[in-house]
Ligand SMILES: O=C(O)C1=C[C@@H](OP(=O)(O)O)[C@@H](O)[C@H](O)C1
């Protein structure tokens with residue numbers, strides 16, 4: 176249980192470089208592990224989720240060195256992965272699990288994947304079913320959950336149409352397709368984050384994305400060669416402080432080197448639409464785009480968010496709801512049923528937590544209707560992350576705006592994606 180304090184009259188101030196992007200850190204470990212030669216990962220996110228990926232590849236026989244946020248992966252190619260002597264533990268990480276299911280299809284052995292209580296409830300058929308269209312066998316429980324057994328060795332390239340807009344599912348198929356007997360084309364429902372495609376190209380793979388951004392063709396058996404990967408700051412982590420500085424009076428902060436990949440900047444576009452004062456300075460780069468965000472307090476307007484906008488801000492929806500809760504008027508989020516199958520049911524968790532601040536929230540099957548108000552009246556000072564890192568951090572930011580101190584249960588979950596969250600917040604207070 177952690178006591179949370181409200182923000183001072185002076186607001187938040189200062190400059191912060193947020194930790195490395197979680198999605199890119201996972202992918203650098205995975206792609207580095209199946210490449211030939213050393214991959215140097217700079218500004219690696221040492222959160223629990225990425226450490227689950229790191230441990231899984233060590234269990235598969237890959238030598239990986241780590242010093243703070245620098246990681247060196249000594250890849251020897253896909254064929255040098257060895258069966259693990261124990262089940263591979265995915266911890267709390269959906270990304271590790273789903274991408275590994277695809278990647279392990281290209282090995283010559285069978286692997287068992289297990290996870291924690293939350294992960295063991297999350298749906299995995301969304302990966303096993305499209306993989307089975309490529310001839311890959313993944314055995315799940317009757318409910319379609321972990322533990323999973325992935326039988327490596329057979330991947331038939333073909334065209335697969337995906338039913339869920341999910342970068343994890345798409346990436347699983349792309350990684351499996353690297354080991355296929357012929358090219359594979361993946362057709363997405365909506366464009367999703369494209370870090371797997373960008374990184375695989377950097378390592379030498381031939382991956383073509385059609386102009387519709389939804390059709391991806393993968394050529395099999397590339398010669399992947401280890402690279403230097405500079406991981407930009409995670410927009411999903413920066414977003415907590417971006418929203419905090421916007422809603423806490425008298426704030427002015429700078430967030431350095433944040434990922435500006437357009438498949439991830441939905442929160443930025445949304446905050447700007449709501450009237451936030453955010454100045455973006457993009458840096459020159461040939462890789463993943465990144466830049467600095469200068470954020471000042473501003474008054475927000477209500478917003479409507481629909482299905483097509485969801486993939487680019489899926490993990491930031493709790494923050495959209497929190498921002499909307501401070502704007503006078505009604506905001507509506509729809510097309511976001513995916514939130515119900517994250518680390519927690521995030522529609523229910525966000526609604527519960529915002530109500531504790533006296534905000535009226537109506538749950539929809541696929542979203543929320545939020546009756547925003549600039550002044551909150553705390554109803555219940557006992558907040559809970561429910562074991563979900565993003566809900567825990569949303570609670571902490573909301574508590575900055577409350578008129579009294581609050582407490583947070585299950586704050587340890589925050590280390591899943593942001594181990595230094597409280598230190599970084601303190602730096603801005
Ligand atoms: O590919 C990724 O790295 C991720 C994709 C998203 O999940 P879905 O693919 O389920 O939308 C996101 O919620 C998750 O935090 C990370």
Ligand SMILES: C=C(OP(=O)(O)O)C(=O)O
Pocket residue numbers: 224267268269270271490517518565592
């Ligand atoms: C949903 C998330 O992660 P994952 O699916 O990898 O557990 C997240 O980080 O918000």
